[in-house]
Amino acid sequence: MLQANNVHHLKDVTNPVLFGVAPDSLQGLFRRQPVEHLCAGQSLFLEGDAARHLFEVVEGSLRIFRIISDGRRVITGFLHAGDMAGVSMTGNYLYSAEAVVDTRIRRISRKLFDAEVAKSPELQSEVFSLLRDEMADAQDQMVLLSRKSAEERLCSFLLRQAEAAPGARANAGIVALPMTRLDIADYLGLTIETVSRTITKLTQRGIICPVGRHAVQLLKHGVLVQLSGDGEYFSDGCRQISYAAGNHH
Amino acid sequence: MLQANNVHHLKDVTNPVLFGVAPDSLQGLFRRQPVEHLCAGQSLFLEGDAARHLFEVVEGSLRIFRIISDGRRVITGFLHAGDMAGVSMTGNYLYSAEAVVDTRIRRISRKLFDAEVAKSPELQSEVFSLLRDEMADAQDQMVLLSRKSAEERLCSFLLRQAEAAPGARANAGIVALPMTRLDIADYLGLTIETVSRTITKLTQRGIICPVGRHAVQLLKHGVLVQLSGDGEYFSDGCRQISYAAGNHH
DNA sequence: CGCATGCTTGAATTTAATCAACCCTAGTGG
DNA sequence: CCACTAGGGTTGATTAAATTCAAGCATGCG
Known part of the structure; x- marks a missing residue:
């Protein structure tokens, strides 16, 4: 599709992109790292691997998935440019990650990440924010899979x-x-x-x-x-939901 | 609503209930709060409400759920004694919570919680740990709903x-x-x-x-x-992973 | 006791999965 | 430049699984 158009060299990108990025930001942590390239279909890490790195998608897309018993695959999410992978775990990866198309990423070590986050309240709140967003997405996905x-x-x-x-x-x-x-x-x-x-x-x-x-x-x-079935559920004034026996505090 | 008036002396650590609880722990934060009672079916908070409090289940069970368009309900989890609700959000609650049976809870304000967590690295890592576990459970649930x-x-x-x-x-x-x-x-x-x-x-x-x-x-x-279909899938190299997901704190 | 609520069971229906062709398109090599 | 091919994608017919509709059964409670 739209490949081969934005193949900048790293040095081209350095100055303009760094400009305006707060010194203490997750983006900033990754900016210092070299860009790596993944070919379409290439694996970034496997479920169960020691989670030694965190990744930022610079360009392209990743699929995040798990395989269960008889080979059934569940994709729990896609990551696009700007998204991060591996924030929500220490120890081992809970899922595998593969490039959907040719993709460029940056990585930093979990050790460095933890050290930097420990030092900076700004980073901490950024991480909390990321985890909250991840949780919100997971909730939406559960609703989708459960009832749609x-x-x-x-x-x-x-x-x-x-x-x-x-x-x-x-x-x-x-x-x-x-x-x-x-x-x-x-x-x-x-x-x-x-x-x-x-x-x-x-x-x-x-x-x-x-x-x-x-x-x-x-x-x-x-x-x-x-x-999409995402419309809010209002039943004119009070919620006459049959399940809810009690009223809220 | 009883609130903030029952500030017990923290040095009363010889109290059997407090014995063994680290001074800087999430459990410890709640220990100082009075216990509240919810009748079966009673609502604790509603999706969309301002998330002013966090809760700990002392005894009983809560159901955590969302309602979509035409009244379909999706329960995204159950909380039992020792579990906490509301950690993963600031702003507004992403879901509603109701007592499944008669349930006792403690609450602390989001403000106090944030302040205490900001002060204590131990609490921070506890919170991260909670969020990670919550994420892991959500992943498992997505697998269950998607393919089982x-x-x-x-x-x-x-x-x-x-x-x-x-x-x-x-x-x-x-x-x-x-x-x-x-x-x-x-x-x-x-x-x-x-x-x-x-x-x-x-x-x-x-x-x-x-x-x-x-x-x-x-x-x-x-x-x-x-x-249960949770067996691992062996494709080439045998990666054997014990069933380690879903451990609450 | 009698009602209400929650639970179970059975039959019919619906939805999406499965099985099976077939088509399109990008990439290859003559 | 075209034919060939492989993989991904579409479409149709059939099947399976779970839902929906409809009784009927337990349990608990006033």
Whole structure:
């Protein structure tokens, strides 16, 4: 898709990017590290490995996943430029990470990271903030996997992708989907066939429009939100929820 | 609401309850607070409320849940004695919390909590540790919801309950299930009927044995582990990892 | 005792998975 | 430049799993 356009050398990037980055910030920690390159499909670390490093995605995407008993794969998230991997664990990695496409990353050692964070209250609150966001995403994903239909999952996914990775063509409502259908399926708890069929249906209804294999244009953003099932639940005034026996403090 | 008026002398460490609790520990923070009582079904806080307090469960159980669009409920976790609620957010609560049964809790204000944590490196690492465990549980739950069958979900659930809430009768393999079938269903992403049927099947196969409505005896622990689908997946090199996820503090 | 609530069981239905072709497209090599 | 190929993607038919609908059964409580 859109490769080969932004292949800067590290020295080109150094000055302008450092400008404006607070001395005490997580971004700042990584800035000093060299950029490494991962080819599409290459593994960054495996579930169970000693978690010796933390990573920042500079460009590209990672998939974060676990494999269970008979080979079933669960993708628990995608990381895009600016995201970090490995913050939420010490000891061993809880999941594996692979490059979805050619990807550039930076790494710092857990030891250095811990030392720097211990020294700086700013970094601490940044880390807390990251963990909170991670937790919030996990909550959303549990809701999606627990109670949403295939269509709702797809719509939620497209909207989240649109927010998380606002590409150059974002204003035209075009969302990049660097991952394969299998990746999407394993992320949404569906099969490739169901993902494909659902995309087809949304396309036929004029809600989205595929742009090649790895991008989609969102034509009816509002409808998409409706179908995502993320609407708040209000029942006019008081919550007449059958489960809730008591009233709140 | 009783608050901030019962500041006991901290030097009263000879108190049997305080004995053995490190001076700088999260437990210690709560120890100074009065115990409050929640009746079964009573709400502790609602999703969206200003997150002004953190809570510790002294006795009983809480359910943590969200409600989406048309009233569907997703329970993202249960909290038992010793667990804490509200650590992973500032601002507003991401979910609601209700007492499953009559429950006793302690609370401290977010402000006090933040202040104390800022002062103490020990508390900081305890908080990080809590957040990491919470993240690990969320990961496990995503795997369960994404790819496990009804039977696997039930077996996983029973095993987790057994570990998380080792009641007095734990040695006899008896697990307390204070929550209703609907709670279990909303936690596992199933319906009450499916939960019921699956329990019946496991019972018929002599793997478990219901003890009243709110407890189950695990007769074949090994089989249960097999059926839980949590076995590791060996592809090439044998990476054997003990089942180490899901340990609360 | 009688009601209410929660739980179980059975039958019908629905959703998504599975099984099985087939198509498209990018990449390869003649 | 085109044919060939492999992998990813789509589509259709069938099946399986879990949901929904519908009774009926226990348990607990006034």
